[in-house]
Amino acid sequence: DAGVIQSPRHEVTEMGQEVTLRCKPISGHNSLFWYRQTMMRGLELLIYFNNNVPIDDSGMPEDRFSAKMPNASFSTLKIQPSEPRDSAVYFCASRHTRGRVGEAFFGQGTRLTVV
Amino acid sequence: AQSVTQLDSQVPVFEEAPVELRCNYSSSVSVYLFWYVQYPNQGLQLLLKYLSGSTLVKGINGFEAEFNKSQTSFHLRKPSVHISDTAEYFCAVSSFQGAQKLVFGQGTRLTINP
Numbered sequence: 001d002a003g004v005i006q007s008p009r010h011e012v013t014e015m016g017q018e019v020t021l022r023c024k025p026i027s028g029h030n031s032l033f034w035y036r037q038t039m040m041r042g043l044e045l046l047i048y049f050n051n052n053v054p055i056d057d058s059g060m061p062e063d064r065f066s067a068k069m070p071n072a073s074f075s076t077l078k079i080q081p082s083e084p085r086d087s088a089v090y091f092c093a094s095r096h097t098r099g100r101v102g103e104a105f106f107g108q109g110t111r112l113t114v115v
Numbered sequence: 116a117q118s119v120t121q122l123d124s125q126v127p128v129f130e131e132a133p134v135e136l137r138c139n140y141s142s143s144v145s146v147y148l149f150w151y152v153q154y155p156n157q158g159l160q161l162l163l164k165y166l167s168g169s170t171l172v173k174g175i176n177g178f179e180a181e182f183n184k185s186q187t188s189f190h191l192r193k194p195s196v197h198i199s200d201t202a203e204y205f206c207a208v209s210s211f212q213g214a215q216k217l218v219f220g221q222g223t224r225l226t227i228n229p
Contacts, residue, residue, distance in 0.1 A: 004158075033217060042221040043159075043205060056216050091158060097215055103149065104207075104217050106158035 006092050006107035013114055018080040021110045024073055025094030033104065034067055034077050035091040043091075049075065050097065082114045117142040117208045119220035127226045130198055136191040136223045138206030148189040149207040149217075150180055159205060165189065176200065201227045 005024040013019050025032050034046040047057040049069045057067070064083070069075040079086055089111050095104040122137040140146065147166050151159040163174025170182040180191045189206060206220040 031215070035219075043219045045216060045218060048216045050215070093159075093217070095217075103161045103164055106151075106160070108158045 004092055004094050004105050004107035006090075006110050008110060009108060010111045011113070013082055013112070015083055015114055016081040017114075018078065019082045019086075019112060019114075021077040021090050021092075021112070023075045023077070023092030023107060025075070025092070026105055027073065029094035029096050029102075029105075030072070031095050031097050031104075032069060032075050033091075033093040034075070035093065036088045037091060037109070038088045046077070079112075082112075084114045087112055087114050117146060117210060117216075117218045119206050119208055119218055121204075121206055121220035121223050123223050124221065125224045125226065127228060128196055129228050131195050133194050134192065134196050134200075134225065136204050136206075136225065138189045138191065138220060140187050140189065140206070140208045142187075142208060142210065145211045146208045147211065148180075148182060149209070150174065150178070150189070150191050151205045151207060151219075152176075153203045153205065153222075155202075162191070162204070196225075196227050198227050198229065200225060 007022045030051050032049045036044045046059045047067045048055050052069045067077045089109045091109045093104040093106045095102045118141045120139045128134045149164045150162040152162050153159045162178050163172050165172045165182045173179045178193050203222045203224050205222050209217045
């Protein structure tokens, strides 16, 4: 299994531009998480999907952020318009919750720099 | 709702010394508990997990953790650390039921000095 795949690995964009981060979870996993990691705030949960349905988006910072999961094998996190304070490493993670809850597997992350 | 507190943001230790990284959690329901490790410029990987059964859990790389329900703690220990253990360590909780979201603590940076 290739694990959780995130793209791109690095993204540099100008303030005001739209940014789309992509995630392919592990096949068979039915839960997906998006996290943001910064030095100041640590690892923050942005949104959590279960069976492709957003369950908890209370961590999404503001309306500029949106996330979708159109099917079990793909999710996107979009920032529009982007701002310098959005610079961070964004992680996607997946796991299964059928029966006994499994561990979450993380992607390598997308390092976003907004200039 | 669940929350996790890692009591130390940084822990410096000498090589071959023992180490304990502290984690306390808060939850109104039963939870699963996890420790993850993050090496520089990498994603998080699982060290160990407590789901049920024995409260002493052994993980990879010689780490172990003990679940203490009365103290709502899940401290991570290693009897003798190596330079390669230098990393950031995260404690996490997930509820049995309901949203089952995975909530992390702020992390503890473990630095091993020769």
